[in-house]
Amino acid sequence: MIFTLAQIAEHCDAQIKGTDPALEITSAADIMSAQAGQVTVLSDSKYKKYLTDCQASACFISSQFDASDAPQQMALLVCEDPEMSFLAAVGALHPSPVVEKTISGKADVHESAQLGEHTHIGPFSSIGQHCEIGDQTEIYAGVHIGNNVKIGKHCKIYANVVIYDNTIIGDHVVIHSGSIIAADGFGYKFRNGQHVKVPHVGNVVIDDHVEIGANTCIDRGALGSTSIGAGSKIDNLVQLGHNNKVGRSVIICGQSGISGSCTIEDGAILAGSTGVADHVKIGQQSVVMARSGVSQDVKAGTQVWGSPAKDRKMAWKELAALSKLPDLIKRVKDLQSRLEKLEK
């Protein structure tokens, strides 16, 4: 899409400083690579060094920011929240392709399924008995949905997602390709030399505005539900085990694994490749730093690191101490021999 500077300024809550408001903007780019005809953003002072030589035709910038270095050709788009204004510009200049909504003749939709208005079902997808799919929801190709599944309105379920029976999904939920929702959890009892399977008769409940990345696995509850609260965002290749309760606005980054029966409270952040043991509680707004393994409850508002994870500052202190350890061993040896001399 092409917009004039004036249109972008209006759409993105910004004031134009310099240059012709009729100038045409064709796309968005970051400040290191933006060219003529593009709009960019400067919201972080560490990128300020790129401003002088930037070829962009326009740049979102905060009114607090000193932009005296900006090159001549560049219009400034002064605004309160440059990051958000820029995202709005990106969205306008690069709109998502409109899917022509159809129920593909090559899909396999059970006659008992109820489809809302303007739903899209791609080819080679299957929808089981007694499912309900809300208005405007798009289900891409190769998606397989079991029986008694409810999906709300305005959802996007990308290609090759699998959703097992009895799953309940809210509105505006996005699930990227290859993710598996509500497979059996991993539970066995060991009897007579054999692992006897714990039947998994629970389900998965996903609230509104949740986004789930690609190839992620959310297991069903053994009894009861595995649940994900509204607005939570889960990255790729995440393992969310049976009966976990994930709160609202939680962030779980790529390749993290949460065993089972954990509680992840509202606003908690789990960075990449973290792990959480069974039955652990991760408190509100707490942060589990990357690659940490959590085996005990994490208090609300705290930050933990390491494996096993502990208070971030304490863990870093130990880490710093460890780097001094080889030298410490030598010093202790030296003290020992000096002490021996004194003792003689």
Place this chain on the structure above:
Amino acid sequence: MIFTLAQIAEHCDAQIKGTDPALEITSAADIMSAQAGQVTVLSDSKYKKYLTDCQASACFISSQFDASDAPQQMALLVCEDPEMSFLAAVGALHPSPVVEKTISGKADVHESAQLGEHTHIGPFSSIGQHCEIGDQTEIYAGVHIGNNVKIGKHCKIYANVVIYDNTIIGDHVVIHSGSIIAADGFGYKFRNGQHVKVPHVGNVVIDDHVEIGANTCIDRGALGSTSIGAGSKIDNLVQLGHNNKVGRSVIICGQSGISGSCTIEDGAILAGSTGVADHVKIGQQSVVMARSGVSQDVKAGTQVWGSPAKDRKMAWKELAALSKLPDLIKRVKDLQSRLEKLEK
């Protein structure tokens, strides 16, 4: 399903204590959430605190367990192994949905494939040349099976699983959605500045009663087989590399990765997110604790932890010592200055 207390007691090898044997039980729940009409279980003393206020109509309990705290309305189902009796009740009250077995007209089954009796092939699945599928085996939607694949009886292959050529699968095997069986292993020789691919002409052999979770990858052997012994259970998002030999009744938890040419002996347990280097042997009944990275053989019956993994007790001792290190550094400094004083 609804059963009377008497039916449940008989099915689950328990004796009723209290209440009317004709009472109807409609479902199962854990002791923290069970309501009237539900059956629960108390097998772990740490949940005993929930007994007094539990609303369940019935509770499985061991004859050794003191249940004097049990509320009035609750029937006790006294039995030898409450966990197993409860699982039997869960299975009876929440039976797996019966799949109406058909060969979908929307599947693509090669004419040379041999299908056993009462097999199920879902829509949009493909089965290659010279495959054999055993009696009662269910293959869900979107499953793609290469050529010369043999799958035994009573297996469940969930939606969107892919099985490459020449794989051999026993009876009663379950593979959850999105798992990839027998893709090429990761092997290259570096010559003239390029990575030259090692051809992978082996296969994967999976024995009876194996269960594989969702989005797990089991690579084929380079030469010979990657094999998984009877009764082993593998969780989600696990990477099992080429030419690994996994024994019987092995447990491999979520997101673990086993490089290649390893031997995992019978009854070994690999907890979540563990890693094993090439050519390592994990001994019988040994335990690799969560998030450990194993680079050397693990002796039968031992427990290891850490990265690199070592004997659990030794690793924990070091961990405890590490937490004292920042203080130790201060103490050594103090000793040093006191020693210097003495030396003067």
Place this chain on the structure above:
Amino acid sequence: MIFTLAQIAEHCDAQIKGTDPALEITSAADIMSAQAGQVTVLSDSKYKKYLTDCQASACFISSQFDASDAPQQMALLVCEDPEMSFLAAVGALHPSPVVEKTISGKADVHESAQLGEHTHIGPFSSIGQHCEIGDQTEIYAGVHIGNNVKIGKHCKIYANVVIYDNTIIGDHVVIHSGSIIAADGFGYKFRNGQHVKVPHVGNVVIDDHVEIGANTCIDRGALGSTSIGAGSKIDNLVQLGHNNKVGRSVIICGQSGISGSCTIEDGAILAGSTGVADHVKIGQQSVVMARSGVSQDVKAGTQVWGSPAKDRKMAWKELAALSKLPDLIKRVKDLQSRLEKLEK
């Protein structure tokens, strides 16, 4: 396939020593399991102990290697590079099955897609608008390709791969089953208590001769591209986040995760289960050892280990020191009390 020893020697640049050149070889095996009729290789002296009792009919061996232990029946195939000669023999004896190339009537190819000569499109695959698929490229069953995707010549896209819009793929690229190319990256801005999605309008660009394993995720760029250079090899279950720039001939082993906006320079090796934080540069020919977590740039040609990763030798020194720490604590206590005695 069956070949005579003479044919194999010629095909694999080797000289026959001993035995009849007309002897028939039916397959290849490793030196521990090879039987009569099979060819094997001895390229690593640690396997020399298996030579004496090896039943193989022929064995590739370097002219530098002392093979006086070789059993009577075994022909020696003397060559310069036994590993490569053996791979050539494996490839000849166990050729990849020839796919009969057809455009399946059960696929869903948009009328605007351009297919090259001798392409193969498997059943239940879908190809979107304005795609271009090069000559000889094979797309297996259940693959879903968005709009405006370009795939070069001689590629193999295995079953159930998903490729989102605007992806560009070179020639001779292999992508194994279940991998997801160009899903949205994981980016949100936190405003008013909510995570606001960063639109991902970039793409993924994959150069020639790249191989990608099973169930791997390569996210699209937010703006601009996520790119993978020629000849790079990526294993299973890898997470490659948005806007990463991966160079040429890079190796990324299983379950590794690279956050975003990183630069992985030519020839770098990331061993299994490694992690790389945002905006980090991994230098040319450097090695990140298994299970390491990299949070700072890695210099060209260096090797790093640990989490956080540091110079390999330094990290190992600290590790060795840690194992002495429990004892060190005791020794310091002892010094302390002896010093106190002296001070009195």
